[in-house]
Amino acid sequence: MAKGMATEEAKQLMGAISESLAIATFSLDGEILSANQRFLEIMGYELGDVVGKHHRIFVDPGYAQSEEYQEFWKSLASGKSTTAEFKRFGKGGREIWLQGTYMLATDSSGQPVKIVKVASDVTASKLIATYNAGMIAGIERAMAVIEFQKDGTIISANQNFLNLTGYSLSEITGQHHSLFVGREYAHSEEYAEHWRRLGAGESMEGRYKRFSKTGEEIWLQATYAPILSPDGEVVKIVKFAYDITTAVHQADELEQALEASHKAKELEIELAKANEAERARKEMDLAIQELSTPVTPIWDQILLLPLVGILDSTRAASIMTKSLEMISQTRARIFVLDISGVATVDTAVANQLIKITKATQLMGCEAIISGLSPAIARTIVELGVNVGEIRTTATLRDAFETALASLGTRIGQSRQEEKGTALSVR
Structure with a gap:
């Protein structure tokens, strides 16, 4: 009685697995023996389309002819299971990613009889992960990025940031962010409050004055973004920035030129100079617009x-x-x-x-x-x-x-x- 109940429970368990996972069986050399409905739905085939065909119908033709693919089946036939993400192709050449395991099945005497594959479709998450990685790579290429601990200790920085500040990664890793600010500001209550707010999970953005390794003034348009754990705890701070130093300096020069021109306008004798300064102002304004857009x-x-x-x-x-x-x-x-x-x-x-x-x-x-x-x-x-x-x-x-x-x-x-x-x- 107990054995019968166990057998029934096993059948129910296998039925549940078959409904949720893609399962297919192959001969020791890769010929398709059977496939459940889930497998057929994912790949887009009918059972009659695949039984008797070789597994290579699911892979890239170039890979199917490779030594690596031949070795794959030899390894499985020798009893070595393989678990990984596999790139496969469904009916019509549609790209599919499967998270699965290939394993050797034996008979009651221990002799190899077939290869069993159990898998799930991870195509959507794989493609989204690929786009995410590409997005991050794009940001890395376009912006200066640096990471900090909650207290402002530097964890890492990308090459754009290093090029901008003139430091190497080894020179700043483990140092505090105050390395990039003036001495007086570094000891101010405003600066301490900046890191308290970030450590509490508040993001901050704006225009910031910083200094390079050689002491040159740098202006950054930046966002400080706290990264939270699943529990809501701040695990690190990431700063995304782009360099607006040239635009800021040219704006300062423009303001000085305007002040000079205003004074010149008060004197009739300087009228010609004032007109020239106005023309230069307009040209500089257009140049700044080009740089800042x-x-x-x-x-x-x-x-x-x-x-x-x-x-x-x-x-x-x-x-x-x-x-x-x-x-x-x-x-x-x-x-x-x-x-x-x-x-x-x-x-x-x-x-x-x-x-x-x-x-x-x-x-x-x-x-x-x-x-x-x-x-x-x-x-x-x-x-x-x-x-x-x-x-x-x-x-x-x-x-x-x-x-x-x-x-x-x-x-x-x-x-x-x-x-x-x-x-x-x-």
Whole structure:
């Protein structure tokens, strides 16, 4: 009686496994003997399509002819189990990733009889992980990135950051962030509060003055992003930054030139000089606009435009032209417009920003505006714009996460559509 119950329980367990996992059996040299319904659904075949065929119908033709593939089956036949993620191809050449195990099955006398494969479909998560890795790599290429412990001790930094500051990685690892700030500021209550807030999990962003290894002044537009554990504890701080030193210095020079020109205007004899200074101011303003409106490809489907300084109607129109040209050239799917470096705009410029988001949408590119100040947000609302049509995030980090999630959702939808199409064909 007990044996009969155990046998029934075993059958129920195997039935449950067969419903949730893909299972196929092969001869010792790789000929397909059987496959359950789950396996057939994943691969897009009927049972009659695969039984009697060789396993190589599921792999790349080049790999099927390789010595590595031949050795794979020899190893299995010798009794060596293999567990890994396997790249396979379903009906019609559709790429599939399986997390599975190949194992040797023997008869009652211990003689090898067949190879059993048990697997699950991890295609969607594999593709999303690949896109995530690509996104991170794109950020690494475009931005200076550095990681800290909660107290500001440096953990690591990418090459962009090292190039910017002039240090090697070994020179800064284990040192404190105060290495990059002035002595007086490093001992200030403001600086201590900066790290207390980050350690408490609060993200921070803005324009920061820092110093290189040689003592040169560096200006960064940056976001400090606390990374949390599943329990909500801060495990480290990551800083994403781009160099705006040239733009800041040229803005200072411009301000000095304007002050000089204002004084010159008070003297009739200096009128000619004042006119020349005004012309130089306009040329410098255009140069600063060019430097501070870089439309940067972060990933092959994402563009980033970080804006810094004063934004007027002329510059906003130039931004729209550049952005639309880059979207057309790169066929970008997402356009991130970061205005955390812009303090305020008038209603005409705010209206121009709305037009930029609508124009990008007409080109099939989703627009995300990050870093709106309270003043800019109020100006947009006063325009009577339907804010539901505008996608915004509080920080540049949030924009990256939103863009990543959007790409991930499209991947998932694409996979579901492909699966639905395969099933309907069946």
